Amino acid sequence: MPNNESTGERSRIIRNQIRRLRFENGEMTQQELADKTGVTRQTIIAIEASKYSPSLTLAFKIARTFGVRVEEVFQYEDEPS
Amino acid sequence: MNSAQKFAWSNLIIIVTTLTLSGTITLLFTPHHGIPLMGLLGFVGISSAVFRKKRRQGGANFDERDRLIYEKSLTAAHSVIWPFFVAACMLPWFIFRSSGFAPVYVLPMILGGGGVVAVVVQSLAILIQYGREGKNAK
Numbered sequence: 001m002p003n004n005e006s007t008g009e010r011s012r013i014i015r016n017q018i019r020r021l022r023f024e025n026g027e028m029t030q031q032e033l034a035d036k037t038g039v040t041r042q043t044i045i046a047i048e049a050s051k052y053s054p055s056l057t058l059a060f061k062i063a064r065t066f067g068v069r070v071e072e073v074f075q076y077e078d079e080p081s
Numbered sequence: 082m083n084s085a086q087k088f089a090w091s092n093l094i095i096i097v098t099t100l101t102l103s104g105t106i107t108l109l110f111t112p113h114h115g116i117p118l119m120g121l122l123g124f125v126g127i128s129s130a131v132f133r134k135k136r137r138q139g140g141a142n143f144d145e146r147d148r149l150i151y152e153k154s155l156t157a158a159h160s161v162i163w164p165f166f167v168a169a170c171m172l173p174w175f176i177f178r179s180s181g182f183a184p185v186y187v188l189p190m191i192l193g194g195g196g197v198v199a200v201v202v203q204s205l206a207i208l209i210q211y212g213r214e215g216k217n218a219k
Binding site: 031034035038039040042043046052054055058 | 083140141142143144145146147211
């Protein structure tokens with residue numbers, strides 16, 4: 001399920017810093033993050049790869065797990081062509 | 082592979098095996114020998130129980146993404162049922178015109194066929210969605 005949204009001229013995508021934040025937080029594994037946010041590891045993998053856009057609730061849970069703001073985890077950007 | 086993927090693979094294997102067996106027996110012997118084997122499709126009904134979501138200790142095994150994929154797969158399955166029944170009812174009429182007739186056992190076969198098509202589409206939709214998103218799994 002693609003997360004990029006067509007806006008007419010250019011598509012946009014939700015990027016994230018989860019991988020970097022995991023390693024900055026004691027090299028947290030995907031499974032540990034999944035357990036802390038109440039989702040499966042497959043979902044964390046899909047979010048990291050920008051293949052799935054999490055719900056607002058999950059986005060806040062992930063940000064709270066890392067102790068940062070949501071916009072520090074997720075960014076809405078132009079997709080590179 | 083999670084429980085939804087196992088459920089989808091199980092359904093596809095059961096359906097392909099049953100149709101292959103039934104078709105082969107029908108071709109080798111008679112429809113009276115092959116068609117009863119379609120009863121094996123009943124195993125589709127228990128695959129969801131066999132592969133039910135077992136809760137992993139301390140973690141989730143079904144989340145918002147799984148629910149979204151499941152809902153999309155159901156939508157895909159429902160979207161093919163109506164065209165299937167329209168085609169099953171209208172194509173014979175177009176082919177044989179008003180002079181043709183259909184044996185009464187064709188009606189439950191159409192009903193069963195619609196169910197099989199829906200299950201196949203749902204299973205494929207589940208596998209495609211997980212496959213497409215899981216390519217980057219590490």
